[in-house]
């Protein structure tokens with residue numbers, strides 16, 4: 269890189285617009301949308317779409333709700349011509365087929381031919397107005413450029429709406445002063461006035477002036493000023509539809525399109541997920557869903573965004589970036605502890621689905637675009653207690669108490685560090701079941717624990733008085749080689765069992781914390797019990813139990829403590 273880039277690159281000189289109005293405007297409604305995926309998007313692909321791929325893409329655009337679709341550059345190739353014919357023959361009545369042509373009479377004729385029989389069609393001509401393009405590419409003066417644009421517009425008019433053989437088609441006309449963002453604004457208005465006079469638009473069917481940031485030249489506010497200038501200087505504004513066509517060279521196309529709409533534009537051209545020449549056209553998914561998250565329906569339907577991504581990736585043969593706004597695979601995922609914690613708390617607080625959406629770190633409810641909550645929180649070594657406990661909650665319906673969340677997160681942290689990667693949902697669930705020895709979680713599950721671990725065979729609980737309950741429990745190890753009775757008393761089942769364990773084992777058990785809740789809402793619901801116990805005043809062990817019966821669930825949670833203690837080697841042997 270140069271130490272002094274100002275010797276090579278000129279600073280862009282912005283238009284002076286001291287009375288600009290757009291900064292105080294807000295969005296009230298969606299713009300008219302035009303998808304140029306099949307034209308600008310397609311022409312930028314290393315492997316342009318086949319006719320079959322274009323058909324699939326076209327169908328998806330119609331499904332999403334696009335009413336204006338630029339389908340091809342029909343004079344470019346037979347594929348584009350044939351595909352335009354397909355669109356003409358199959359497009360729904362309310363969808364306008366748009367095609368592009370340069371200001372070259374022979375190409376214009378071929379372009380119009382491709383639209384014969386269309387219900388609604390838009391012919392789009394482009395001609396560059398910037399000094400750079402006029403001088404470098406065309407060698408045309410300002411006057412010659414104006415004249416060419418005007419003559420070609422007249423030609424389009426004579427071959428379309430003035431031609432009786434095309435009287436059944438509703439014709440629209442779009443003109444793009446290409447390189448608008450690098451053109452003299454007064455000159456653009458002058459060319460467009462001449463083109464407008466040649467086309468003779470009406471209020472019912474306005475002419476479309478598309479103002480492309482063919483190459484993004486400056487910051488979005490500068491583009492907005494240029495658009496506001498055009499909107500306020502073109503005559504008979506009601507017979508003009510001002511359209512935007514921002515490219516993303518500086519990475520600001522979305523911002524530019526948004527500010528330029530505030531500046532008065534009525535329509536936006538772009539591509540799904542920002543495909544298009546170089547850095548791409550403006551991303552219509554982002555623009556539409558940005559509106560949606562401001563409470564404005566964009567009139568484009570992305571409720572099944574996955575199917576949109578599938579089509580885009582398959583036909584463009586370019587993957588949607590995992591961080592692409594809204595659609596990217598990773599944009600509704602949180603790996604980091606503090607994000608997971610905040611999201612989890614947000615969901616816990618959100619009791620009524622009619623409330624305004626207010627979940628930290630998530631500007632959009634993933635379900636609105638067909639994404640599940642399961643994918644939101646993913647667990648790796650950057651995750652804290654919230655992540656793993658969210659996965660347990662979503663998959664096992666178990667709402668772990670805070671202490672157990674902390675306890676389990678250490679187990680998960682250890683596993684992620686050992687594996688050196690993200691843990692998948694099923695791995696976390698298995699880790700949980702194995703750690704807390706939940707062998708009875710699913711009836712079908714027949715996991716056999718290793719080592720001499722114990723299970724509860726049966727028990728009897730009797731009331732000895734108002735305040736004292738007696739428990740007599742039969743326990744055995746899984747191999748069936750050891751069987752023994754635990755008998756204890758207490759003011760409730762847990763204290764009675766702990767009392768019995770303290771008599772049976774040389775270790776001392778002391779309950780520190782106990783929680784329970786039901787799993788599932790129907791009559792088959794089970795209870796989940798969570799207990800933390802101090803063993804010999806030294807080792808804090810969390811146990812988890814599940815059972816149809818609450819008391820059995822709580823005993824199972826204590827057994828989970830004992831079995832973990834045995835596995836850790838911290839429980840002393842039984843008394844004689």
Ligand SMILES: CC(=O)SCCNC(=O)CCNC(=O)[C@H](O)C(C)(C)COP(=O)(O)OP(=O)(O)OC[C@H]1O[C@@H](n2cnc3c(N)ncnc32)[C@H](O)[C@@H]1OP(=O)(O)O
Nearest residue numbers: 308311341343344345370371372394395396405406446482
């Ligand atoms: C900003 C955009 O995205 S514009 C759309 C661009 N898309 C495409 O180009 C895809 C389809 N294009 C094609 O298939 C071909 O370019 C064709 C069929 C249109 C023309 O092919 P060719 O006749 O071989 O010309 P070529 O591809 O070299 O195009 C450059 C010529 O077109 C002229 N030209 C470029 N833009 C325009 C325009 N808007 N109006 C009139 N002439 C134009 C150039 O000045 C140049 O003319 P020259 O050969 O006399 O110097």
Ligand SMILES: CC(C)C(=O)C(=O)O
Nearest residue numbers: 394444446480482513
């Ligand atoms: C044809 C025009 C609108 C274009 O694609 C551009 O300027 O980027």
